[in-house]
Amino acid sequence: MSDESGARPAPAPGPLVFRNDPSDGFGRYHDLVGASGAATARRGEIFEATVAAHNAPGVMLFDRQIVGAEHRREPAHIRRDGFEHFYLQVLRSGLLMTGPLGEEQWLAPGDAVLMDAAQPQRTVVVAADYVTVVLARPFVEAALPDARGLHGRRIPRAAFQGLATFQGLGDAVLSLARRVGDLDAEALSGAAGMMADLLAGVSPGGERRDDAVASASDRLRAVLFIDAHIARPGLDVAAVAAGVGLSRSALYRAFEAVGGVEREITRRRVARFRSALMRPGELRSIERLAFAHGFSSPGHCSRQFKATYGLTPGACRAGLREVQGGNAGLRLHHLRGWYGEIGSGA
Structure with a gap:
């Protein structure tokens, strides 16, 4: 789409890409995760990480392929940084366990989990390909006034039918991740509203699916x-x-x-x-x-x-x-700035 001058909208910032360098080991990845308000540790002998990051007003999207890592957000982190955003974590494939501390659960491909950064949580990645969408708190609470009570809520791929375009909430997130490179900044910023609309279809009183x-x-x-x-x-x-x-x-x-x-x-x-x-x-x-x-x-x-x-x-x-x-690598100052903006509701 063009404006009256014929100019195309500016592309969305990103992707900024991080890939762990074997010579650096775990260090840079540890620092990047720290900028998001979590501690991280290696799990097992093999560690690999590739992260492509996109940012727009009210929303961030991280497309990740991780092997052998654990992320943990403790009460001390919450008191220190005051982050209050929400995020959706959706598994494409592999082995990933996430949830509130002590209530973590394995995800199946296509499952989504709603997480509240203002509450303790842990994610264990054995080897997984997954997407995280970070949303400013006002967008989520406008759709779900009691969103705080849904922290760690797993939304199975087969258990929720939102907009007819998608098979479920997880499918919507993965569809966004596939197309994010073609979106301009305005379109990407609209993703926050779309996710809020889909979240409004989640029944607070609904039961978690009981897999056998x-x-x-x-x-x-x-x-x-x-x-x-x-x-x-x-x-x-x-x-x-x-x-x-x-x-x-x-x-x-x-x-x-x-x-x-x-x-x-x-x-x-x-x-x-x-x-x-x-x-x-x-x-x-x-x-x-x-x-x-x-x-x-x-x-x-x-x-x-x-x-x-x-x-x-x-x-x-x-x-x-x-x-x-070039200079398109994901760096600490990017994440610090982005999380600061999303915390202000920008």
């Missing part, structure tokens, strides 16, 4: 197996069922609510491929990376990548080279 314990356990074991064998071209339902000792029907039931087993295999392949593509010093061609992550062809990989992230692998890699050659 057996299905949740089966799904977790299967996801771990998929991640460990993601490079196998023949990885399919039969291979996963045999690998975790389940019947195919039990495996189908475990993944029914999140789109099926094959869908999860594809999601994890795409996420692991993207992490490799964005890794500092990665010199393999896109074709070699596609085959290394179990795709049947580079074309299949490209189609699945674009369907998930809104751009081709080639465009993603080209964008990263531009970032490396």
Whole structure:
């Protein structure tokens, strides 16, 4: 859309990209998370982090691929910084547990969680591809006056039908993340209102979905197996069922609510491929990376990548080279400024 002068609206600021440098280890990531008002620690021997950040009035969006990290916001952090924003956390794929301290729960792909920065919380990321949308408190409380009482509320993909455009709240967030690079600043700032409208459809009195314990356990074991064998071209339902000792029907039931087993295999392949593509010093061609992550062809990989992230692998890699050659890296002063603005309701 153009104004009367024919000029296009200014693009939204970002993305600003952070990727952990092996020579720096965990240090810069630790400092960046600290700017958001949380402590962080490594989980396990392997740590990887890629974060693409977008900012506009009233809203921030972080598209993350993280391996081996824990984020924790304690009462001391809350007293010190006074942050009062809300945020939605939505899992694309992988293993992520989040919630109020002592009440954390594993998410399934497409699940969303509403978190209140003014209350203690913890997130454990084993290996996950997920999106966080930070919202100014006035936007959320205008839609949900008792939003404080929904801290840690998990909104399953299948349990909420909002605007007809989306299959659920999580789907709306992931759709926004796919398209955010094409939005100008005005359009991105409107995302805060859209999220508030969708949140208004969440019933405060609604019950959390009660997943069968057996299905949740089966799904977790299967996801771990998929991640460990993601490079196998023949990885399919039969291979996963045999690998975790389940019947195919039990495996189908475990993944029914999140789109099926094959869908999860594809999601994890795409996420692991993207992490490799964005890794500092990665010199393999896109074709070699596609085959290394179990795709049947580079074309299949490209189609699945674009369907998930809104751009081709080639465009993603080209964008990263531009970032490396310029000053578009995510830095502490960016986050400090952004969180200050969102705290003021800007």
